[in-house]
Amino acid sequence: xxxxxxxxxxxxxxxxxxxxxxxxxxxxxxxxxxxxxxxxxxxxxxxxxxxxxxxxxxxxxxxxxxxxxxxxxxxxxxxxxxxxxxxxxxxxxxxxxxxxxxxxxxxxxxxxxxxxxxxxxxxxxxxxxxxxxxxxxxxxxxxxxxxxxxxxxxxxxxxxxxxxxxxxxxxxxxxxxxxxxxxxxxxxxxxxxxxxxxxxxxxxxxxxxxxxxxxxxxxxxxxxxxxxxxxxxxxxxxxxxxxxxxxxxxxxxxxxxxxxxxxxxxxxxxxxxxxxxxxxxxxxxxxxxx
Amino acid sequence: xxxxxxxxxxxxxxxxxxxxxxxxxxxxxxxxxxxxxxxxxxxxxxxxxxxxxxxxxxxxxxxxxxxxxxxxxxxxxxxxxxxxxxxxxxxxxxxxxxxxxxxxxxxxxxxxxxxxxxxxxxxxxxxxxxxxxxxxxxxxxxxxxxxxxxxxxxxxxxxxxxxxxxxxxxxxxxxxxxxxxxxxxxxxxxxxxxxxxxxxxxxxxxxxxxxxxxxxxxxxxxxxxxxxxxxxxxxxxxxxxxxxxxxxxxxxxxxxxxxxxxx
Amino acid sequence: xxxxxxxxxxxxxxxxxxxxxxxxxxxxxxxxxxxxxxxxxxxxxxxxxxxxxxxxxxxxxxxxxxxxxxxxxxxxxxxxxxxxxxxxxxxxxxxxxxxxxxxxxxxxxxxxxxxxxxxxxxxxxxxxxxxxxxxxxxxxxxxxxxxxxxxxxxxxxxxxxxxxxxxxxxxxxxxxxxxxxxxxxxxxxxxxxxxxxxxxxxxxxxxxxxxxxxxxxxxxxxxxxxxxxxxxxxxxxxxxxxxxxxxxxxxxxxxxxxxxxxxxxxxxxxxxxxxxxxxxxxxxxxxxxxxxxxxxxxxxxxxxxxxxxxxxxxxxxxxxxxxxxxxxxxxxxxxxxxxxxxxxxxxxxxxxxxxxxx
Numbered sequence: 001x002x003x004x005x006x007x008x009x010x011x012x013x014x015x016x017x018x019x020x021x022x023x024x025x026x027x028x029x030x031x032x033x034x035x036x037x038x039x040x041x042x043x044x045x046x047x048x049x050x051x052x053x054x055x056x057x058x059x060x061x062x063x064x065x066x067x068x069x070x071x072x073x074x075x076x077x078x079x080x081x082x083x084x085x086x087x088x089x090x091x092x093x094x095x096x097x098x099x100x101x102x103x104x105x106x107x108x109x110x111x112x113x114x115x116x117x118x119x120x121x122x123x124x125x126x127x128x129x130x131x132x133x134x135x136x137x138x139x140x141x142x143x144x145x146x147x148x149x150x151x152x153x154x155x156x157x158x159x160x161x162x163x164x165x166x167x168x169x170x171x172x173x174x175x176x177x178x179x180x181x182x183x184x185x186x187x188x189x190x191x192x193x194x195x196x197x198x199x200x201x202x203x204x205x206x207x208x209x210x211x212x213x214x215x216x217x218x219x220x221x222x223x224x225x226x227x228x229x230x231x232x233x234x235x236x237x238x239x240x241x242x243x244x245x246x247x248x249x250x251x252x253x254x255x256x257x258x259x260x261x262x263x264x265x266x267x268x269x270x271x272x273x274x275x276x277x278x279x280x281x282x283x284x285x286x287x288x289x290x
Numbered sequence: 291x292x293x294x295x296x297x298x299x300x301x302x303x304x305x306x307x308x309x310x311x312x313x314x315x316x317x318x319x320x321x322x323x324x325x326x327x328x329x330x331x332x333x334x335x336x337x338x339x340x341x342x343x344x345x346x347x348x349x350x351x352x353x354x355x356x357x358x359x360x361x362x363x364x365x366x367x368x369x370x371x372x373x374x375x376x377x378x379x380x381x382x383x384x385x386x387x388x389x390x391x392x393x394x395x396x397x398x399x400x401x402x403x404x405x406x407x408x409x410x411x412x413x414x415x416x417x418x419x420x421x422x423x424x425x426x427x428x429x430x431x432x433x434x435x436x437x438x439x440x441x442x443x444x445x446x447x448x449x450x451x452x453x454x455x456x457x458x459x460x461x462x463x464x465x466x467x468x469x470x471x472x473x474x475x476x477x478x479x480x481x482x483x484x485x486x487x488x489x490x491x492x493x494x495x496x497x498x499x500x501x502x503x504x505x506x507x508x509x510x511x512x513x514x515x516x517x518x519x520x521x522x523x524x525x526x527x528x529x530x531x532x533x534x535x536x537x538x539x540x541x542x543x544x545x546x547x548x549x550x551x552x553x
Numbered sequence: 554x555x556x557x558x559x560x561x562x563x564x565x566x567x568x569x570x571x572x573x574x575x576x577x578x579x580x581x582x583x584x585x586x587x588x589x590x591x592x593x594x595x596x597x598x599x600x601x602x603x604x605x606x607x608x609x610x611x612x613x614x615x616x617x618x619x620x621x622x623x624x625x626x627x628x629x630x631x632x633x634x635x636x637x638x639x640x641x642x643x644x645x646x647x648x649x650x651x652x653x654x655x656x657x658x659x660x661x662x663x664x665x666x667x668x669x670x671x672x673x674x675x676x677x678x679x680x681x682x683x684x685x686x687x688x689x690x691x692x693x694x695x696x697x698x699x700x701x702x703x704x705x706x707x708x709x710x711x712x713x714x715x716x717x718x719x720x721x722x723x724x725x726x727x728x729x730x731x732x733x734x735x736x737x738x739x740x741x742x743x744x745x746x747x748x749x750x751x752x753x754x755x756x757x758x759x760x761x762x763x764x765x766x767x768x769x770x771x772x773x774x775x776x777x778x779x780x781x782x783x784x785x786x787x788x789x790x791x792x793x794x795x796x797x798x799x800x801x802x803x804x805x806x807x808x809x810x811x812x813x814x815x816x817x818x819x820x821x822x823x824x825x826x827x828x829x830x831x832x833x834x835x836x837x838x839x840x841x842x843x844x845x846x847x848x849x850x851x852x853x854x855x856x857x858x859x860x861x862x863x864x865x866x867x868x869x870x871x872x873x874x875x876x877x878x879x880x881x882x883x884x885x886x887x888x889x890x891x892x893x894x895x896x897x898x899x900x901x902x903x904x905x906x907x908x909x910x911x
Binding site: 010013014016017018020021022024025028029030031032033035036039095098099101102103105116117118119120121123124125126127128129130131132133134135136172175176229230232233234235236240249250253254257263266267270273274277278280281285 | 297298300301304305307308309310311312314315318367368370371373374375377378386388389390391392393395396397398399400401403404405406407408411428429431432435436439464489492493495496500510513514517521529532533536537539540541544
């Protein structure tokens with residue numbers, strides 16, 4: 001039986017190991033987030049200073065209560081961000097899955113090389129990878145001219161800035177991030193089920209639907225959530241590729257803390273973004289334990 | 291198994307898609323004309339101009355200083371945290387675990403403005419905390435610690451507990467076990483975590499942007515502000531160098547890890 | 554003489570599961586003592602409690618008269634050879650073995666001398682510069698042993714050290730381990746699930762089942778006079794016969810079986826009057842007599858339903874009055890050789906019948 005002194009010594013060691021890091025996170029993560037939450041209930045003065053009274057006004061504004069009735073500006077921002085996140089997740093899934101199958105089908109030697117090639121862009125700076133699309137989508141670039149020739153955009157139109165460019169930038173950023181868990185799922189696949197299905201007369205689509213998809217479903221959902229969560233709060237990509245017309249949560253927050261100098265309102269937007277992320281994390285955790 | 295050809299046809303454009311941005315940046319860094327994006331001939335003068343660029347040199351210095359300081363602090367705190375989480379079971383562990391994952395998933399803008407506000411409050415109540423390299427370092431450590439802790443914890447979970455038991459059986463006390471057995475075996479994980487933290491700091495833009503002050507411009511911030519004035523080959527040259535360094539670093543780390551795992 | 558290990562009523566629970574249920578035993582100095590039982594019986598748990606790698610929920614543990622429970626693992630005068638060897642992968646064989654001496658801050662000259670002796674003892678001098686990943690299973694086992702004995706512990710704990718080795722190597726190392734133990738005079742506590750191994754190496758065995766000791770004694774004692782059905786069936790093979798006691802005196806006992814009245818030697822146990830009680834008897838297969846049978850007690854007939862040759866022995870299975878019996882005969886010219894389906898006469902000598910407690 002461990003005596004009291006031993007137990008106390010062990011507790012002390014636990015505290016010593018975990019304490020400093022935990023303290024740091026409390027001071028520089030929890031407190032600042034609490035501060036943001038607090039400030040979201042304050043009002044903005046005429047010169048941008050934070051002042052009393054406490055109000056729900058910032059949140060009301062986000063929900064659409066404008067001075068002249070329903071103002072859809074910020075609800076639209078929220079909706080657009082959620083759609084962007086969801087869209088990115090779905091598109092990354094559609095593009096990532098064939099890639100995962102492709103890599104999984106390679107011989108051992110090539111597998112690591114192929115996987116590494118997918119991951120390497122992920123290691124380079126996001127800012128650089130994103131602004132590169134400004135070049136690729138510039139008015140006179142080959143891509144723009146091709147799109148115009150195909151009639152996808154009007155002859156004088158731009159591929160960028162806009163929603164399309166933002167999507168492209170997002171997919172480019174998150175695709176490697178998605179391929180890894182997808183690949184892990186595909187590697188664990190039991191192909192004998194697919195063979196059995198084919199043997200019993202199922203065609204290609206049915207084989208996929210009934211023999212393959214159920215096995216990788218968990219991995220797909222995990223990957224989708226992993227992409228959706230950070231995608232809704234993205235700032236850099238919408239900022240560089242979206243322009244003024246495509247406001248999303250990320251650049252909305254930046255605007256309030258920058259040019260608009262409405263910190264309380266910015267705080268409210270940040271809290272909503274945080275809440276969205278926490279809700280997603282909770283769902284993700286629930287799935288992980290199940 | 292699906293037909294190989296159809297998969298190959300789908301995979302090839304996807305790889306191209308992933309590498310197109312990098313390729314384009316490198317390509318245009320050699321463009322002979324300063325403005326506009328029309329290709330006007332090959333030149334390396336923009337790279338040579340970089341060598342004289344004081345702003346760029348200052349930014350490189352700031353970026354490296356920031357990364358080194360924050361990595362050292364974060365690796366120490368994160369390793370201790372990871373060790374504590376892996377070795378000790380306590381009731382609050384679930385909550386601590388969730389706390390750990392917040393900086394991993396939080397939108398970087400939210401974290402950035404939270405710190406901005408926090409520093410403003412501290413400035414008002416305690417004085418100091420002017421925005422600069424110090425505030426940036428503190429911010430970087432905050433998002434680095436969880437990554438380090440998670441990697442170290444994973445490494446520890448893979449360690450055979452019988453090894454530490456054998457050490458205790460042979461007469462090693464808690465600290466001796468840690469020093470002679472646990473730490474040496476943990477070391478590759480600590481190194482990997484440190485390199486991860488270093489990369490996160492080097493590449494960070496949003497948090498740095500909000501917590502930086504005059505004179506503490508880092509490379510990503512420099513690129514961003516230059517972009518607002520339009521893309522120039524000089525930026526492309528600087529970016530190409532950064533991309534090359536990142537790729538070189540990533541490949542080196544991977545080779546190092548592969549070699550270590552084999553031994 | 555003071556016992557090497559004195560355990561009283563040791564208990565260990567893991568949630569609702571009782572891993573050790575009030576274990577009491579005493580191990581003498583210089584003894585080769587085995588803890589024998591199936592997986593989950595608690596033998597490894599008990600070993601870990603002695604080593605200090607786990608703490609009990611109740612009971613006392615004395616090592617050479619001193620309260621061991623007050624000492625953490627690194628201060629107890631015991632060393633362990635782990636099932637997975639647990640060799641430190643980042644150290645050479647030499648540094649692995651020297652580790653315990655280093656922790657105790659033994660002087661360099663003495664360390665060198667002891668190390669040399671240990672290396673020679675297990676015959677691995679040539680390997681001292683290698684790392685564990687460069688060793689075979691048998692070599693790792695020897696390093697683990699050397700690493701433990703170099704500290705000159707008063708008690709050595711071994712947790713199924715030969716489990717991962719092939720049969721031939723295992724038999725060889727069983728002999729070597731026994732020799733080392735004899736030479737060093739250290740008390741060995743040896744955990745195994747292999748009853749043959751336990752019988753070959755041990756001075757005494759504790760047969761364990763579900764956290765309790767079923768029987769404790771020398772290999773001979775347990776084999777010849779098993780007290781419980783579990784002990785009888787775990788050590789070697791046996792036949793279990795249901796009977797009821799008819800009468801009993803000091804010399805012999807009369808029981809009723811499916812074959813009629815049988816006689817057996819009165820058991821030494823001081824159990825109270827068991828008249829009419831239903832009891833279980835056991836007889837080892839090698840004790841069933843085939844020839845000659847006419848003048849023996851406890852005769853019956855049976856039909857041969859299975860014959861298995863295993864080199865030096867022939868294993869028979871007989872069916873007789875609804876009961877199936879196993880018999881073993883030496884494969885010599887005097888051994889009984891039967892055919893399948895043959896009806897044979899056999900006898901169960903009274904002296905070979907044993908009464909089981911449960």
